[in-house]
Amino acid sequence: MNEWLIALSEEDATFLARVALAFVVCLGAVIGSFLNVCIYRIPLGQSVSRPRSHCFACGKTIPWYLNIPILSWFLLRGRCANCKSPISFRYPLVEALTALLFLLVFLMWGNPRLLALNPLQAPELIPFLWLFVASTVVNVMIDIDHRILLDRISLGGTLLALAVSAAFPILHGAMLWSQGLTASLIGGAAGFGLGFAIAWLGERIFLQDAFGFGDVKWLMLFGALFGWRGMLFVLMLAAFLGLLMGLGAALARRLRRAPAEEGPLAIPFGPALGAGALLWLFWGRWVLRALEALQAWALDHRQAVLLTLVPLLALASIWLLIRIRAIRRAALEEGLEPLPDGDAPDPERP
Ligand SMILES: [Zn+2]
Known part of the structure; x- marks a missing residue:
């Protein structure tokens, strides 16, 4: 061309x-x-x-x-x-x-x-990346409406990502088909394993289905497509975006003085996960560069960083522990059982 x-x-x-x-x-x-x-x-x-x-x-x-x-x-x-x-x-x-x-x-x-x-x-990757962004839009919107992430996207997408990684190893910055396929396999397995661990832990700590099995399978696709490092970044970006969305929703609720009967805020994690994946796809290179710059700066100012970061981290941990206790207590009081996979919370629940 x-x-x-x-x-x-x-x-x-x-x-x-x-x-x-x-x-x-x-x-x-x-x-x-x-x-x-x-x-x-x-x-x-x-x-x-x-x-x-x-x-x-x-x-x-x-x-x-x-x-x-x-x-x-x-x-x-x-x-x-x-x-x-x-x-x-x-x-x-x-x-x-x-x-x-x-x-x-x-x-x-x-x-x-x-x-x-x-x-x-790598113009040869364009059709597959178009398919990926289109499927991400579909999954996010369906998750907002129905709290479902489609299997045909996460499972079908993972299989396609494996094939594309072998056919075009440049997706993982590799030259040989075997290197591309290996990077994709390791990424997919890491995504599934880590997602499964988070879902398992989340259910036991928060007694609620915060990170469902649909999220686990979608994380597997991100691993197969971006490799395990990219998958980790998608997860971190998603956690950060999810936190922002949660804070925004809580604030909006307080502003309109919603009655307490509305129950706990249940925000699907899918939109944050999809947005994290798109951010990584387009701006991952810049995210990495920014992190490198931040690291260099922190190394130059070690003492100042330690003096501010350690107390902040301690405070954040205490706050998190208090929140977890509150969420657990609320869940136990309501007799809320862990929700089945992919189902919306039942509005008729007493
Ligand atoms: Zn009409």
Whole structure:
């Protein structure tokens, strides 16, 4: 691909690059439109191809010219053309997000003439990474709606990641197919093992299913795709994001003075895990560089770091122990049993 681009004039190459970028954005938006169908229909056990898209309120089939990703929603001002009932803003949001993710993958792994963001140019990985970002969007949205992470994504994705690692070992920075496959196998096993340990411990410490078996299988896919180091970073980023989301939800609840009967906050971990994986995919290199810089700085200022960090860590540990006791006591008082895998908490529970 590079060779014939070099033979072109600078002007022609720029023009072609722009055409390619526009095409990728449109492709991402169209795929995003299909993902909306998957997110709605797969958990209900419906076919994703039939029937054609229709309005949920009046049942009228949506003609193709009113089913243009992103644009149609804004042209119709978020209402059905037939019955005027509102259409969720989530539809154009998923389409725009998918278009953005497709563009990012194309820019980072694509042709260096487009935008050299990533020293690891590997256009052959683009279709698989597109598949990965699309499946991540689906899993996050379904987890928000139903507290389910799809097996066909985590298990199917792990098998595909193993095959891609053997076919394109550059995914793991390796040259030989056996090295790529080994890195992927070790990563997948590490993801499954670590996830299983966290789920087991979480259930015993918090007496609740904080990290379900769906999360374990998804972590296995991240290991097979990113290797064990990348998997660890995804988990750490997810824990950090999950903490932020939890704090945000608790704050929002306090601000609207929610009644105490609402029970404990149950936030699915899937969105944090998916966001962590995407962060690592696109910005892992920068995360590593930032950590190296931080490490160098900490080594230069050893005493100051120790003086502030040790008391902070001690305080945080005490706070964590108090929280764990409170959560355990609340769980025991409610007679809450550990939830079965992947099920939503039962609202009818006394
Ligand atoms: Zn309608």
